[in-house]
Amino acid sequence: TKKQRKELQTVLERKEKKVRRADILSKLAEVQEARLKLPVLAEEQVIMEAVRENPCVVICGETGSGKTTQVPQFLYEAGYASGIIGITEPRRVAAVSMSHRVAKEMNLSTRVVSYQIRYEGNVTSDTKIKFMTDGVLLKEIQKDFLLQRYSVIVIDEAHERSVYTDILIGLLSRIVPLRNKKGMPMKLLVMSATLRVEDFTDNTKLFRIPPPVIKVDARQFPVTIHFNKRTPMEDYTGEVFHKICKIHRMLPPGGILVFLTGQAEVHSLCRRLRKAFPFRKSNEESAFKRHLCHQSLPRIDLDNYSALPVDEGDEDREAGIGDEEDEGSDLEIGDDPNDAEEKADPSIPLYVLPLYSLLAPEQQAKVFRPPPPGTRLCVIATNVAETSLTIPGIKYVVDCGRVKKRFYDRVTGVSSFKVTWTSQASANQRAGRAGRTEPGHCYRLYSSAVFGDFSLFSEAEITRRPVEDLVLQMKDLNIDKVVNFPFPTSPSAEALVAAEQLLVSLGALKEPPRTGRVKDIEQARLSCPITPLGRAMASFPVAPRYAKILALGKQQDCLPYVIAVVAAMTVREIFEDLDRPAGSEDESSKLNQRRARLTQMRRLWAGQGASLLLGDLMVMLGAVGACEFAGCTPKFCEDNGLRYKAMVEIRRLRGQLTNAVNAVCPEVGAFVNPKMTPPTEHQVVCLRQIVLAGLGDHLARRVQGEEILDPKWKNGYKTPLMDEPVFIHPSSALFKTLPEFRAVWSEVPLGLDSVEAEWVPQLLPQYCHFSSPQESPSPWFCSSTGTLRCHRASTFFRVAWQLPAVEM
Numbered sequence: 001t002k003k004q005r006k007e008l009q010t011v012l013e014r015k016e017k018k019v020r021r022a023d024i025l026s027k028l029a030e031v032q033e034a035r036l037k038l039p040v041l042a043e044e045q046v047i048m049e050a051v052r053e054n055p056c057v058v059i060c061g062e063t064g065s066g067k068t069t070q071v072p073q074f075l076y077e078a079g080y081a082s083g084i085i086g087i088t089e090p091r092r093v094a095a096v097s098m099s100h101r102v103a104k105e106m107n108l109s110t111r112v113v114s115y116q117i118r119y120e121g122n123v124t125s126d127t128k129i130k131f132m133t134d135g136v137l138l139k140e141i142q143k144d145f146l147l148q149r150y151s152v153i154v155i156d157e158a159h160e161r162s163v164y165t166d167i168l169i170g171l172l173s174r175i176v177p178l179r180n181k182k183g184m185p186m187k188l189l190v191m192s193a194t195l196r197v198e199d200f201t202d203n204t205k206l207f208r209i210p211p212p213v214i215k216v217d218a219r220q221f222p223v224t225i226h227f228n229k230r231t232p233m234e235d236y237t238g239e240v241f242h243k244i245c246k247i248h249r250m251l252p253p254g255g256i257l258v259f260l261t262g263q264a265e266v267h268s269l270c271r272r273l274r275k276a277f278p279f280r281k282s283n284e285e286s287a288f289k290r291h292l293c294h295q296s297l298p299r300i301d302l303d304n305y306s307a308l309p310v311d312e313g314d315e316d317r318e319a320g321i322g323d324e325e326d327e328g329s330d331l332e333i334g335d336d337p338n339d340a341e342e343k344a345d346p347s348i349p350l351y352v353l354p355l356y357s358l359l360a361p362e363q364q365a366k367v368f369r370p371p372p373p374g375t376r377l378c379v380i381a382t383n384v385a386e387t388s389l390t391i392p393g394i395k396y397v398v399d400c401g402r403v404k405k406r407f408y409d410r411v412t413g414v415s416s417f418k419v420t421w422t423s424q425a426s427a428n429q430r431a432g433r434a435g436r437t438e439p440g441h442c443y444r445l446y447s448s449a450v451f452g453d454f455s456l457f458s459e460a461e462i463t464r465r466p467v468e469d470l471v472l473q474m475k476d477l478n479i480d481k482v483v484n485f486p487f488p489t490s491p492s493a494e495a496l497v498a499a500e501q502l503l504v505s506l507g508a509l510k511e512p513p514r515t516g517r518v519k520d521i522e523q524a525r526l527s528c529p530i531t532p533l534g535r536a537m538a539s540f541p542v543a544p545r546y547a548k549i550l551a552l553g554k555q556q557d558c559l560p561y562v563i564a565v566v567a568a569m570t571v572r573e574i575f576e577d578l579d580r581p582a583g584s585e586d587e588s589s590k591l592n593q594r595r596a597r598l599t600q601m602r603r604l605w606a607g608q609g610a611s612l613l614l615g616d617l618m619v620m621l622g623a624v625g626a627c628e629f630a631g632c633t634p635k636f637c638e639d640n641g642l643r644y645k646a647m648v649e650i651r652r653l654r655g656q657l658t659n660a661v662n663a664v665c666p667e668v669g670a671f672v673n674p675k676m677t678p679p680t681e682h683q684v685v686c687l688r689q690i691v692l693a694g695l696g697d698h699l700a701r702r703v704q705g706e707e708i709l710d711p712k713w714k715n716g717y718k719t720p721l722m723d724e725p726v727f728i729h730p731s732s733a734l735f736k737t738l739p740e741f742r743a744v745w746s747e748v749p750l751g752l753d754s755v756e757a758e759w760v761p762q763l764l765p766q767y768c769h770f771s772s773p774q775e776s777p778s779p780w781f782c783s784s785t786g787t788l789r790c791h792r793a794s795t796f797f798r799v800a801w802q803l804p805a806v807e808m
């Protein structure tokens with residue numbers, strides 16, 4: 001009957017619930033058990049005692065020892081959650097994944113253990129533990145210098161020496177004593193992986209009383225290091241591939257973690273490996289059985305193994321035996337049936353996963369889950385796996401020894417990515433990832449001599465990048481004398497002065513007096529206060545040049561375009577790289593077709609007539625507009641050579657910038673209409689001018705005069721601050737239209753906009769030398785304005801480019 005059926009159903013539901021609860025409990029028990037094994041737990045009392053007795057404490061311990069996941073819990077349990085316990089991470093990945101992990105370990109909801117990163121978060125009024133990126137906390141300090149909502153701030157991954165982390169430590173070294181003086185106690189914890197903490201502790205400018213350092217001993221198993229005899233300079237990913245094949249075919253079970261430099265490399269290697277070791281689901285069960293059999297076989301002693309080079313950086317061994325086999329690289333061990341059967345079962349599937357910071361969180365989470373039974377885990381990662389995330393079950397590390405770093409041209413401020421050697425500290429950190437659960441092995445694809453040439457530590461980022469955005473943020477905090485700020489590592493005085501000068505020429509800082517005593521002028525030059533324009537600029541989350549563009553954007557109804565352009569300029573790698581080489585011949589013809597189609601598409605976006613003069617910015621605007629009209633789908637992006645994640649980020653950034661603009665000038669009332677109509681001709685002219693006003697020091701002029709005859713300078717452009725010519729990239733919208741008189745470049749290779757000569761003296765007077773009135777044609781009286789006016793010729797600063805005369 002109906003009634004019986006209903007009863008049965010409730011009984012079944014109850015049973016199901018019970019099973020589910022038991023499941024959850026057993027999972028929790030598992031989590032708790034793993035927790036108890038973490039080395040940091042042994043130091044809980046020492047840490048909490050130090051925190052009780054000192055305002056600032058430094059905790060130092062190997063990656064994976066449990067600092068990030070456990071210390072917030074110690075603080076929470078010890079009653080420090082009267083306010084929020086805030087933890088900063090230099091990487092978004094870490095902030096998100098750690099908040100989830102801690103919520104799970106504490107069995108609390110994400111309403112209580114939350115995260116906040118640049119565009120998103122799940123913070124609520126109940127939040128007690130908050131993971132965030134360092135940039136987010138810096139913004140909060142601007143709103144409330146005393147950080148009154150927080151009871152503890154934990155600065156995590158301080159060894160990464162990210163710029164924001166460095167500044168935060170500097171600021172907090174002042175905020176904490178201030179809070180304590182005002183009777184609102186606050187604690188600061190600085191957590192770091194490697195041992196170089198002297199920059200924080202032995203720095204009296206920072207902490208008058210050196211904070212105690214608590215070292216957490218990690219339970220680290222020995223890792224045998226194997227150097228390559230030779231160092232491949234070019235195809236190191238090929239070398240990595242062969243090494244993985246060997247490990248997988250010959251060595252006992254255990255996960256493999258591979259360090260490469262970037263997303264593209266990671267994907268191409270994943271593809272190659274999946275092809276070489278197809279992973280079929282139907283195989284899972286039999287593979288599992290084989291795996292079990294294999295497990296019962298005796299373990300091979302790796303050090304007795306001669307087919308792989310066993311070279312511990314010992315110079316004698318470097319030229320030793322066993323190396324030749326490795327040098328052949330294409331000696332595929334699987335080809336030798338005896339070899340393969342004896343050492344390992346080559347048919348165990350390889351479970352290949354990528355890991356990099358822009359990867360979707362669901363994809364990232366996969367590396368923490370156990371691999372399908374009977375498979376070997378192989379994670380192909382970038383630097384994110386070095387310290388931020390610890391992947392369970394790794395026994396083998398393959399290190400390409402390189403890292404992709406953002407480099408800034410000291411003169412122009414233009415940034416680009418380059419692959420360089422990593423540091424010894426980083427390489428050792430990578431090796432350490434192999435010894436978390438049992439003794440492991442690290443294969444370095446470079447020689448011990450090359451390792452010896454690595455720098456000991458990675459430099460603090462602050463010493464390698466331009467600092468104008470930091471200087472502007474600090475001025476907005478009314479820290480006028482930036483040179484005196486207690487940086488853990490100070491940027492060079494020249495960098496600070498250069499930043500101050502750029503900000504003055506952008507109008508963000510008050511111009512220092514030009515007359516007076518030399519000493520006073522010098523002083524004033526280093527402590528220019530912020531202007532109202534500067535404050536507006538500081539509230540935009542973009543670099544000062546772009547912030548200036550935004551601040552000017554409301555003219556002629558250009559704001560929606562300006563916002564879209566700035567959003568597009570600040571997001572990396574929007575367009576698919578058409579220059580990338582094809583993997584095979586088959587791929588090559590397909591790629592050529594795609595290239596032709598995408599080039600045509602970009603030409604379409606660039607528009608015609610006047611809009612062409614906006615150059616690559618018009619292409620970006622066109623791409624953003626077209627993408628929005630199509631609903632911003634992954635398919636549209638894929639079909640049109642746009643990076644989907646970049647387009648999504650541009651959309652979010654447009655929303656965020658619109659809010660920021662509205663907060664600064666509410667009278668404008670900007671709103672994002674995702675579907676932009678193309679700008680009018682009139683607006684295009686305005687856009688070109690607005691962009692020029694922000695990027696004035698990035699002006700380039702096509703070579704003229706005698707230099708044209710020099711083949712080196714053919715089609716080249718001269719820039720004020722460089723001796724070498726710069727060229728327009730073939731993929732630029734201005735490459736053919738080109739020979740425009742001048743071009744402004746923002747980011748290479750795409751990022752050019754053409755400029756009319758007469759705009760330069762009008763829009764960038766601060767960069768021009770004007771002729772004295774005597775040299776100019778006779779002045780005349782203008783009756784409509786009632787002023788005396790004259791034409792004045794001008795030249796563009798250091799390069800003395802002659803510019804057309806303008807009416808003054």
Ligand code: ADP
Binds near residue numbers: 068101387
């Ligand atoms: P530390 O900050 O000292 O590097 P963590 O607290 O990040 O250490 O990590 C401690 C342990 O917790 C690691 O061994 C790691 O494997 C594990 N762990 C961290 N996050 C997760 C997760 N999302 N899923 C499973 N295990 C995790």
Ligand code: MG
Binds near residue numbers: 067
């Ligand atoms: Mg950590």
